[in-house]
Every structure is written in C-alpha cells, then in structure tokens.
Amino acid sequence: MTQDTLSEAEYDAITDAAAHWCMRLHAADCTDDERRAFKQWHEAHPLHAFEYEAMLEIWDVAEHLPRPESTVVAPIRQASRSWRQYAVAAGVCALALPLAAYTGWNLGWLPDSYQHFTATDNVRQVTLSDGSQLELNLNTDLTFSNYKDERRVTLKKGEAFFTVSHDTSHPFVVRAGEGRIRVTGTRFNVWKYEDQVRVNLIEGSVLVTSNSALPGDGLRLGPAMQARYKQGDYMPQISQTYPGDPSLAWRSGKLVLDNLALNDALPLINRYLDKPLMLADSSTGSIRVGGIYNIKELNNLANTLPRVLPVYLTRNKEGNPVINPIPQKPPKS
Structure with a gap:
C-alpha cells in the first residue's frame, strides 16, 4: 500500500478494518493488546484515521436503530455480537445502497440526512438541514439526524442555543445525558457537563424527561423556566428563572457567577x-465565588482564585489543580 495512490481493494480493506476496530473498541471485552494494536493501525496511514472517524459517525446513527427482538441472525466470525454491532453493519449497507436506505427511511430506522458539528475555540452558528438555527458554545459536540x-439532536458535550423550525408533525428531540427534550418549534438552551444537564426555555414550550427509558414525555416547561437533571434522577428539577438570568451570558462571550458556592460554580x-x-474536601465546596469572566480566558481562572478567595492551589497526581481552604486562625481570647 503506497502513501500516494491506493487501489479500490486497498480502500475497501481500510473501510473493513475501520468497521472492525469501531466494533472492537466499543466491545466490553476489548483488551489492552487490542487497543495498542488499534493505535498502531490508526497512526499507520492518514486514511485510517479518516475512515475510523467516518465509522464513528455511522456508529452514532446506529445508536438510534431499533433493537431486533425476534430476528435470528447466524453467527459471523464471533460467537455473539450485540444488536448495535449488527446495526453498524446494517447502517453501512443502508447508507451504501439507495433502495435499502429508502426502505430504512420509510420504516423510521434510518435518517435521510446526518450532520456532525463541533465548536472548539470560538462560538459557532450552524444551520441544520431542517432549517433550524443553532449557536454552539466553546467545547461543544453534537450530531443531527433527520x-x-x-x-434528533444528540448533545455529546457542551452547550447549544436552539431556534427550532416549527413543524408539529415532525417533532424535534434533543438527547442529552440520560434524558431528552421534545419540542415542535421554540427557542431554548441546553447545557451538558459530564452527567449534568440544564435546560432553559426562552420561547414556546418543551417537554423534559430525565430518563428516556421511562414512559411518557416528561414535564412541560413554559417560558422563563429551567429544568435540571443528572444521571439517576427519576424526574428533572423545575424552577423559575428571573430577568437577567446569567445562563445565556455565554452568547456574549461571558460566564457570570452570581455568588455561587464552589460546588455549583465548578461544573x-x-x-x-x-x-x-x-x-480538596466537601467543606471547600461551600466557599462562594462571584464575578464576570471571559469564556476564552477561563484557563487562567485557577491562578486568580487565591487572590479573591481564602484558598490556595495544589495539584493531584493527574495534574489537576486542587482548591484547598486556608485554615482560619482561631479568634484571640
């Protein structure tokens, strides 16, 4: 295999290898030796990395395919494969064959369009294939499938402000963490960090559930309302927001901390x-912090905290900065 020109067979072999590694790295029994072998394969040729990223996008689409309940599939190569591994194979075939793709669309199994967006160092505005407008905050990763x-939007990480094209017959669903937000046309904001999710509604109405596996569409939000949930929550927590709420300050490049405890501010x-x-410990989380910060300069915030709070910084073995409280001197008797 040359670096400049590849034959059709060589391209097919790379695609097959990318599909194999995608399934193996997502398998529960993937070994350290396999991960090392994948790393060597991934770095061996630029096309390997390109084809693997493309396969990951197909994997994301396959996540939404229905799980087969009664279909019996003969074993191929391995004794057993998860339904999702078969979904990847089905997705590859359906995306490659127009007739299969058309059938998959009519059955509601496959999208007719798929988009992947990221924003890293700058806020980004994007338009989905349905005409909806999105504004992505820094360090955001999401996909759209029609x-x-x-x-369907899957917010993998970060934050996005949605202006959704109205279509009552074609609901718009955002998956974030274990929950989902269901709308037909409205304006709202979704923030996700690790397993925590926060939804702010600006206009219209949305239905929010903290666990997509539960029956029903969840709780309804009206304008100036907020929903919060995290992994394991049976129901989202609902609250009213107030004029001047700082949740959307990121759209102006700012993070506003309104006298928050560090437990709430750090996420x-x-x-x-x-x-x-x-x-450093649970008591440190009760120290309160406030201020307005430029979201592009927050990596410098750690060094400024000891100037404004009674804390000092150390680093743990992973290199993360650790906030430690300065012990208060006992009052003189």
Missing part, C-alpha cells in the same frame, strides 16, 4: 478547562 417521524467553569478544578 428521521421520518422526528428530528460551569470546568467545562471550559483543559484540566478541571477539583475540591
């Missing part, structure tokens, strides 16, 4: 950081 019965800060800030 299915026959609904439009808002850490999603912007290369190395997240850690707390």
Whole structure:
C-alpha cells in the first residue's frame, strides 16, 4: 500500500478494518493488546484515521436503530455480537445502497440526512438541514439526524442555543445525558457537563424527561423556566428563572457567577478547562465565588482564585489543580 495512490481493494480493506476496530473498541471485552494494536493501525496511514472517524459517525446513527427482538441472525466470525454491532453493519449497507436506505427511511430506522458539528475555540452558528438555527458554545459536540417521524439532536458535550423550525408533525428531540427534550418549534438552551444537564426555555414550550427509558414525555416547561437533571434522577428539577438570568451570558462571550458556592460554580467553569478544578474536601465546596469572566480566558481562572478567595492551589497526581481552604486562625481570647 503506497502513501500516494491506493487501489479500490486497498480502500475497501481500510473501510473493513475501520468497521472492525469501531466494533472492537466499543466491545466490553476489548483488551489492552487490542487497543495498542488499534493505535498502531490508526497512526499507520492518514486514511485510517479518516475512515475510523467516518465509522464513528455511522456508529452514532446506529445508536438510534431499533433493537431486533425476534430476528435470528447466524453467527459471523464471533460467537455473539450485540444488536448495535449488527446495526453498524446494517447502517453501512443502508447508507451504501439507495433502495435499502429508502426502505430504512420509510420504516423510521434510518435518517435521510446526518450532520456532525463541533465548536472548539470560538462560538459557532450552524444551520441544520431542517432549517433550524443553532449557536454552539466553546467545547461543544453534537450530531443531527433527520428521521421520518422526528428530528434528533444528540448533545455529546457542551452547550447549544436552539431556534427550532416549527413543524408539529415532525417533532424535534434533543438527547442529552440520560434524558431528552421534545419540542415542535421554540427557542431554548441546553447545557451538558459530564452527567449534568440544564435546560432553559426562552420561547414556546418543551417537554423534559430525565430518563428516556421511562414512559411518557416528561414535564412541560413554559417560558422563563429551567429544568435540571443528572444521571439517576427519576424526574428533572423545575424552577423559575428571573430577568437577567446569567445562563445565556455565554452568547456574549461571558460566564457570570452570581455568588455561587464552589460546588455549583465548578461544573460551569470546568467545562471550559483543559484540566478541571477539583475540591480538596466537601467543606471547600461551600466557599462562594462571584464575578464576570471571559469564556476564552477561563484557563487562567485557577491562578486568580487565591487572590479573591481564602484558598490556595495544589495539584493531584493527574495534574489537576486542587482548591484547598486556608485554615482560619482561631479568634484571640
């Protein structure tokens, strides 16, 4: 295999290898030796990395395919494969064959369009294939798939402001963490960090559930309302927002901390950081912090905290900055 020109057979072999590695790295029994072998394969040729990234996007689409319940499939190569591994194979075939893709669209199994967006160092505005407008905050990663019965966004990480094209017959669903947000046409913001999700509604209405596996569409939000949930929550927590709420300050390049305890402030800060800030102990989390910060300069925030708070910084073995409280001197008797 030359570096400059590849035959059709060589391209096919790379695609097959990318599909194999995609399935193996997602398998529960993937070994350290296999991960090392994948790393060597991934770095051996630029096309390997390109084809693997393309296969990951197919994997994301396959996540939404229905799980087969009664279909019996003969074993191929391995004794057993998960339904999702077969979905990847089905997705590859369906995306490659127009007739299969058309059938998959009519059954609601496959999208007729798929988009992947990221924003790293700058806020980014994008338009989805349905005409909806999105604004992506820094360090955001999401995908959009247009299915026959609904439009689906998966927010992998970060934050996005949505202005959704109105279509009552074609609901718009955002998957974030274990929950989902269901709308037909509205304006709202979704923030996700690790397993925490926060939804702010600006206009219209949305239905929010904290666990997509539960029956029903969840709780309804009206304008100026917020929903929060995290992994394991049975129901989202609903609250009213107030005029001047700082949740959307990121759209102006700012992070506003309104006298928050560090326990609440760190998730808002850490999603912007290369190395997240850690707390030395639970009592440190009760220290309060405020201020307005430029979201592009938050990596410098750790060094400024000891100037404004009674804390000092150390680093743990992973290199993360750790916030430690300065012991208070006992009052003189």
